[in-house]
Amino acid sequence: xxxxxxxxLLRIDTPPxxxxxxxxxxxxxxxxxxHFKSGERLIERPLCDSLGVSRTVIREAxxxxxxxxxxxxxxxxxxxxxxxxxxxxxxxxxxxxxxETNAARACAEKADARVKTDLRRxxxxxxxxxxxxxTRPLFDASTDFYQTIFLAAGHDMAWDIVQRLNSxxxxxxxxxxxxTDRHVSGFARMTQIAEAICANxxxxxxxxxxxxxxxxxxxxxxLLA
Amino acid sequence: xxxxxxxxLLRIDTPPxxxxxxxxxxxxxxxxxxHFKSGERLIERPLCDSLGVSRTVIREAxxxxxxxxxxxxxxxxxxxxxxxxxxxxxxxxxxxxxxETNAARACAEKADARVKTDLRRxxxxxxxxxxxxxTRPLFDASTDFYQTIFLAAGHDMAWDIVQRLNSxxxxxxxxxxxxTDRHVSGFARMTQIAEAICANxxxxxxxxxxxxxxxxxxxxxxLLA
DNA sequence: TCCTGTCATACGGTATACCAACATGAGCGG
DNA sequence: CCGCTCATGTTGGTATACCGTATGACAGGA
Numbered sequence: 360x361x362x363x364x365x366x367x368l369l370r371i372d373t374p375p376x377x378x379x380x381x382x383x384x385x386x387x388x389x390x391x392x393x394h395f396k397s398g399e400r401l402i403e404r405p406l407c408d409s410l411g412v413s414r415t416v417i418r419e420a421x422x423x424x425x426x427x428x429x430x431x432x433x434x435x436x437x438x439x440x441x442x443x444x445x446x447x448x449x450x451x452x453x454x455x456x457x458x459e460t461n462a463a464r465a466c467a468e469k470a471d472a473r474v475k476t477d478l479r480r481x482x483x484x485x486x487x488x489x490x491x492x493x494t495r496p497l498f499d500a501s502t503d504f505y506q507t508i509f510l511a512a513g514h515d516m517a518w519d520i521v522q523r524l525n526s527x528x529x530x531x532x533x534x535x536x537x538x539t540d541r542h543v544s545g546f547a548r549m550t551q552i553a554e555a556i557c558a559n560x561x562x563x564x565x566x567x568x569x570x571x572x573x574x575x576x577x578x579x580x581x582l583l584a
Numbered sequence: 585x586x587x588x589x590x591x592x593l594l595r596i597d598t599p600p601x602x603x604x605x606x607x608x609x610x611x612x613x614x615x616x617x618x619h620f621k622s623g624e625r626l627i628e629r630p631l632c633d634s635l636g637v638s639r640t641v642i643r644e645a646x647x648x649x650x651x652x653x654x655x656x657x658x659x660x661x662x663x664x665x666x667x668x669x670x671x672x673x674x675x676x677x678x679x680x681x682x683x684e685t686n687a688a689r690a691c692a693e694k695a696d697a698r699v700k701t702d703l704r705r706x707x708x709x710x711x712x713x714x715x716x717x718x719t720r721p722l723f724d725a726s727t728d729f730y731q732t733i734f735l736a737a738g739h740d741m742a743w744d745i746v747q748r749l750n751s752x753x754x755x756x757x758x759x760x761x762x763x764t765d766r767h768v769s770g771f772a773r774m775t776q777i778a779e780a781i782c783a784n785x786x787x788x789x790x791x792x793x794x795x796x797x798x799x800x801x802x803x804x805x806x807l808l809a
Numbered sequence: 810t811c812c813t814g815t816c817a818t819a820c821g822g823t824a825t826a827c828c829a830a831c832a833t834g835a836g837c838g839g
Numbered sequence: 840c841c842g843c844t845c846a847t848g849t850t851g852g853t854a855t856a857c858c859g860t861a862t863g864a865c866a867g868g869a
Contacts, residue, residue: 377659377851379647402820413853415640418821419647422604426651434602435860437821450741457682516675520745602822627849638824643851660831662850 382410383420390429390440391529397442401430428527443528445584451524452576458517459505459572460565465512467556467564474511475557481507482553489546497536504549508556531579538578548574603637608645610635615654615665616754622667626655653752666752670809673756676749677801683742684730684797685790690737692781692789699736700782706732707778714771722761729774733781756804763803773799 386406389395406417421438424430430438466474481504488500502522509518525532536545548571555563611631614620631642646663649655655663691699706729713725727747734743750757761770773796780788 379851400820404820414821415643415852415854418640419644422644422647423651426648432821435821446738447741450739453686453739454683454742454745457686458679461678461682513671514675514678516672517679520679604822625849629849640823640825660850 378412379416379419382412382416383423385410386420386424387427387429387526390424391526393530393533395440397440397530399440400436401438401440403437427523441527443531443583445580448528448531448579448583449576451528452572452579455521455524456569456572456576458514458521459508460568462509462512462514462517463552463556463564463568464561465514466508467559467561469513470511470556470559474507477507477511478504478553478556482549485549486546494533494536498533501536501549504553508552528579531583532575534582535575535578538582544574545571604641604644607635607637607641608648611645611649612652612654612751615649616751618755618758620665622665622755624665625661626663626665628662652748668753668756668808670805673753673804673808674801676753677797677804680746680749681794681797681801683739683746684733685793687734687737687739687742688777688781688789688793689786690739691733692784692786694738695736695781695784699732702732702736703729703778703781707774710774711771719758719761723757726761726774729778733777753804756808759807760800760803763807769799770796 386401395401401421403414403417403421407414410417421430421432425432425438429441431441432438470478481500485497485500485504488496491497502525505521506518509515509521548567551567552564552571555561555567611626620626626646628639628642632639635642646655646657650657650663654666656666657663695703706725710722710725710729713721716722727750730746731743734740734746773792776792777789777796780786780792
């Protein structure tokens, strides 16, 4: 027999990306990075030209982005980059609070040596990104840190939700990260979280995430409201 | 002056639905109701024929359903109705637990007379649906009950998430509701929830939702695992 | 000046035809 | 039993056309 049906190691689950996946990623990245500002119309035909694809592909990508909440479709006017107000942002921070504290607790309970090294590595990268001071790597390192926690906790569905929510408050997150005092307190909080998890202390991990997030939400509130 | 800029009463905000919205709703309903079984391929052209629309519309609807997680796209094979295993279902129940207990608590804290009558009305409808014994009205009444709670709490984003999660475990929910002992305990739990909220007792409301959900999850686990 | 009606333009919503690439299963030969 | 080839079904993607709505410019009339 060749091998078992599910050999996980050389399985190709994403055979070369389709055009619409690439277009989707670019559009999403463009929105998240602020290249398209909120409220801006996304007109199909110009996008076709600049991306070099047909309307079909653009439109299908738009449906996906619509479902993600990154664009809103106005009737007979087409897609517009979604905007965010404080009320909804606050709801997002609240949902994140629930999901992230829960994930941190679960992670702390089941973290083994492997997870702990991953986490320390992610934290180290995060520290380097904080020192470097550029927004983009900081974004990525922060994402990686949380991803480590969520996946180690086995909460991949919650992680999907959190990522989606984060993409909708990307501007807010960028501004929050750029806040100067955040450079110190942010990393300190992340360190607390990592330490609590490495000590398998679920309560401490949950509390650390909670304070981290409430601080972030407070800064965001000051910036937006 | 004619009238203020925003005359709310005759404003048309949903000018007649577009074809793709109608198609989207029908396909979604067809998947949730089990008309398309999980794992089943959704082949474009037959769908075009049966729905009487063009491929464009079908394909765009599929992108949306993909983003919702109701269908999965296999490369070069197109959309397939997504399936659900217990691990992911458990994650969904866990996320619902967090969001629903939180919403119930918030609702209990800020419920006024208006909300309470709405809730009692929803509960009454729910009781009638339980007595009638048909699955579909029960589904709708249950949805309405929770919607009342979430919206009264001001948690509309969480509500969107919960609805999306529920659509992904619709089969499981249907089986759970059909379980006979659920007919008694389910309504009793819902009554507890409503009473706690009407008493503005956040802790009791949270606890009631928690037990309700953990019971539901246990039944689902028995059925699926 | 302030309406109001008209018109041209821009753009989304939908349909259709067409083609290339890939998947799959049947049949064929070894 | 295995591998090869080939026909067919289906998706991925493009190009094109047409209609309806939205919008802004403009002209005439109260």
